[in-house]
Amino acid sequence: MAKDRKIDLVILGLLSHEDLTGYDIKKQIDSGISFFWKGNFGSIYPALNEMEKSGLVKKKQDKKSSGREKILYHITNDGKKALQEWLREERVSNDLKYETLLKIYFGGGEDRSVTLRNIEVFENQVKEELQILKIYKENLEKVIEEKDHINYYLTVTFGIDTCETYLKWCVKAKKLLRSGSDGSKNKR
Amino acid sequence: MAKDRKIDLVILGLLSHEDLTGYDIKKQIDSGISFFWKGNFGSIYPALNEMEKSGLVKKKQDKKSSGREKILYHITNDGKKALQEWLREERVSNDLKYETLLKIYFGGGEDRSVTLRNIEVFENQVKEELQILKIYKENLEKVIEEKDHINYYLTVTFGIDTCETYLKWCVKAKKLLRSGSDGSKNKR
DNA sequence: ATTGATATATATCATTTTGATATATTATAA
């Protein structure tokens, strides 16, 4: 593991279960872990190329050579070792960027309706997210006895718990803004 | 507002309250909003330069010219307008990157102790964060009647609520991992 | 059968952000 590229670990983690193309990797990021991680083709394909050079993954020709070119990647032993090292490394960075909170923080000089609207927009996004997470949870509960699934389940309940907290906060926040101690001074 | 540079809005938001140097801006990001946003000198200084060229901020010579060079920035009317536009724009991206959850998600093939340790590390980080946020909250409650403070207060309670949810989840997660339905199969 | 729309698949690029380092001054503590 040469550098600090987080996308490498995501790729190795996904490849540790099955061989995948770059496109597959993007799809799995978008579906399985999008609540707490994002990925782009612009980082995935270059990472795959460099990881092949450094021996963490290797290319596999797709058996049926019919149709469009398709590059399947397979994790090597070095790749597995790198993944395990990272899993045991205690240094982690959880980087959260809530543009919503930025707008709330800086919205104090504007009319209250601006902040209220920003909270509503957030609330709607969270409600959507929560619905999806609940479906994931139901599906996982059907197969919870299988290997790996407890870990998946934990990330899903993390998402659900935080979403529910967000929604409760939205209700509280709107109430405070509407009837709060500063109700008269709508403008600065 | 030419592009998609989020750091511009952070800078404008901070400058809308008082004139600041690039260094001040970094300090205020680290202290006031670090729970939900981060910033680096490597993006702040270049952004200030470009925003000066495009007329969103202007340089102000520090009155007392004694000592080290120091460039104070002041928000212009165009800058204020850009800030207000952004506050009213409903498109937001809340990008969360939890390396902790990544390790939990991909840790299903390892010994349970690895995931347990990763949860503990997270738990400790959150506890520290929570302590700081509670101090912020107490301080804000003393001056809640002042302009802007309801908005600051809301971001702090958001942080506290989510931290407390994280901690509850940690307890649940550890319990499930220790006595879970899959307790026998420590290894894959 | 053909058209159009969507999904699959790789690749690249400009812009933005990160994280680190370089440089220099000022304040403070030992």
Place this chain on the structure above:
DNA sequence: TTATAATATATCAAAATGATATATATCAAT
């Protein structure tokens, strides 16, 4: 007086973002 921490600006390589280009495959509707 000397070391160290805080202040202050600037720059750079590496990484991530978000968009676009290119091409094939699939599938439904005409």
